[in-house]
Amino acid sequence: MQRLGELTQYGSSDEGEASESSPPPAKRRKLPSLPESLRPGVPIDDPALHQGRVRTSPHVEGQYAAYVYLPLIVERRSPLHKLLSKAFASAKRAVPSLHSIGLPELPQTGNIQPHSVDHEDDHVLDVELHISLTRPVYLRAYQREDLKRAVKAIAKSHLAFPASLASFSELTNDERTRTFLAVEIGAGHDQLKILSDGLIPALRSLKQKEFYTEPRFHASFAWALLHGTYPSATTTENSTSPSAAATPSPGPLSASMSTDPTHPESNSGKTAAESSPNIFPTIPRFPPSLVHSLNDEFGEMLRARHVGTFDAREVHVKIGKDVFKWTLSGE
Structure with missing residues (x-):
């Protein structure tokens, strides 16, 4: 029994010595912060970098904007290129804030010579x-x-087809931030509707909106910002634009011109759009007579076989910055 007691005491003493000799737990050290250059950047929606255009859907990391379309190639020496350039020049005289899509823009120094x-x-x-x-x-x-x-599936199941342009029109985006000058499709409309309808099951499975029930297939070649693009804009009349007074404005006017909208950083670090919401001219809509006058002057030529007729040969999808292309092969 005594030996057992001694062993018991020895065990207790040994535990005490072991406890005294254990090092204290080490403190956790914080990892250094990543330098700014290595941090993932969040895209900044700066209209000053995009001619006043604003993002209609907020940026979400890991989300990609996409749409499906047929390309219409307008060769620079073609009659269609010349016609659209003339139509754009004519429209810009009525709406100085008009921007072209792809067509060369002429300098705004005096009247545009035909x-x-x-x-x-x-x-x-x-x-x-x-x-x-x-x-x-x-x-x-x-x-x-x-x-x-x-x-790819609809491209492989449909043949190429001829199409033609029929008329000029004005169309506005769903968010009512921009209005567009476009040329609408005449022949080929039914084939385009079949292609568009063929994408409905895929869009539904992706929980995306389908195309319009009665679509007006078109190719836009110019655009302008609409009133209300900048909600905080002040009310101003733009005497240089007939459209500013032609139609009552559905929202606050912003028609003052800026001679230098390209600097995104000014006014104590604010972007150009933040420091001056009026930096980009806007309109309530195109002058009511604009589309009518374009059709009167250029419509007949647009419908001419050697001008407005083309072959629809490919279907494209743009996802983010990438474009994927398939030939309408009809296998």
Whole structure:
């Protein structure tokens, strides 16, 4: 029994010595912060970098904007390129804040001379206009392949077809931030509707909006900002634009001109759009007579076989910055 007691005491003493000799727990050290250059950047929606255009859907990390369309290639020496350039120049005289899509913009120094758009310059390039088959949709990364497969499937099941342009028109985006000058499709409309309808099952499976029930297939070639693009804009009349007084404004006016809208940083670090919401001119809509006058002056030529007729040969899908293309092969 005594030996057992001694052993017990020895064990207790040994535990005490072991406890005294154990080092204190080490303190956890914080990892250093990543330098700014290595941190993932969040895209900044700065209208000053995009001619006053604003993002209609907020940026979401891992989400990709996408849409499906047929390309309309307008070669720089083609009659269609010359016609659209003349139509744009004519429209810009009525709406100075008009921007072209792909077409060369003329400097705003005095009146635009009609013969100036006839000049063939080496820096003028072919223009690719788009005939949309879907609305803009927003995909997660894992959904991109699903949309690509659907577009490839309709391309492989339909043949190329001839189409033609029929008239000029004004169309406004769903968010009412921009209005567009467009040329609408005449022949080929039914085939485009079949292609667009063929994407409905894929869009539904991706929980995206379908295209319009009665679509007006078109190719836009110019645009202007609408009133209300900048909610905090002050009310101003733009005496240089007939459209400013032609139609009552549906929202606050913003028609003052800026001679230098390209500097995104000014006024104590604010972007140009933040420091001056009036930096980009806006309109309530195009003058009511604009589209009518374009059709009167250029409509007949637009419908001429050698001008407005083209072959629809490919279908494209743009996902983020990437474009994927398939030939209408009809296998």
